[in-house]
Amino acid sequence: MLPIGDVDRDLLEGICGGIRQAYPHLECAITGEGMEVPREAYNPARNQYNSTTILHKMRRLKDLGGHLILGVTNVDLYVPQLNFVFGEAECPGRVAVISLYRLRPEFYGAKPDRRLLLERAVKEAVHEVGHNLGLTHCINPACVMHFSNNIWMTDAKGSKPCIACRMKLKLMMRRRGH
Numbered sequence: 001m002l003p004i005g006d007v008d009r010d011l012l013e014g015i016c017g018g019i020r021q022a023y024p025h026l027e028c029a030i031t032g033e034g035m036e037v038p039r040e041a042y043n044p045a046r047n048q049y050n051s052t053t054i055l056h057k058m059r060r061l062k063d064l065g066g067h068l069i070l071g072v073t074n075v076d077l078y079v080p081q082l083n084f085v086f087g088e089a090e091c092p093g094r095v096a097v098i099s100l101y102r103l104r105p106e107f108y109g110a111k112p113d114r115r116l117l118l119e120r121a122v123k124e125a126v127h128e129v130g131h132n133l134g135l136t137h138c139i140n141p142a143c144v145m146h147f148s149n150n151i152w153m154t155d156a157k158g159s160k161p162c163i164a165c166r167m168k169l170k171l172m173m174r175r176r177g178h
Contacts, residue, residue: 002058003034004073004097011100011118012072018122019070019129022144022160025173026068026129035061037075051077051088051097058095068132070125071097086124086148089131096128108151120151123159130161134172138165 001012009030016028041053058071077085077099086103089096103120105113126144138145141153143162148154161169 001028001030002061002069002071003030004054004058004071005034005037005075007034007072007074007100011114011121014118015070015072015121015125018118018159019125022122022126023129023133035071037073043078046078048076048078048084049073051079051085051099054097055088055090055095058097067094068129069095070129070132071095072100072121072125073097074100076101086154087128089128091131091136092134093132096132098124098128102151103154119159120154123154123157124148126159126161130165130169133169135161135165135169138162140164 001016003012012030016030019026019028035058037049038054038057041049043050054071058069077088077097079085079088084102087096087098098121100117100121101107103117103124105111105116123144130145135145137147140146140162141156142158143165144158144160145165146157
């Protein structure tokens with residue numbers, strides 16, 4: 001896991017724990033050095049950061065050596081065709097990024113709630129890592145791989161892949177020889 005900008009270490013540890021629970025075959029570690037938020041990703045007209053630009057910058061950081069890299073940032077992310085994204089990932093691939101910006105309860109006028117923020121961050125992290133592993137969006141609204149168009153959809157889904165997605169993942173890993 002790669003902090004992008006200033007990100008709370010305890011929150012990163014909690015996200016790692018959630019990834020380990022969802023994907024027991026994966027190890028999760030936080031990189032010693034983070035990455036600065038790429039200035040070239042900033043779009044002043046939108047006051048947001050292009051997540052695809054951040055993914056390209058992450059890919060160029062260093063040899064990924066077979067590792068998946070999940071970036072975690074506090075800045076607001078978008079892709080050109082959408083108002084915002086909670087995250088983006090290569091599917092399948094090696095890099096993904098999530099933003100905590102719109103996962104914070106205070107973004108929606110509620111009081112800060114660390115437990116709820118962590119729960120949402122875990123769901124988005126597990127979702128994007130699922131894409132890295134080759135999982136696509138799932139039609140099951142309770143599955144972590146279901147597309148979240150808003151925060152209420154994120155809150156409604158679980159933090160792990162459903163049985164159908166777990167079976168797809170098992171099949172894909174068997175084909176890859178894992």
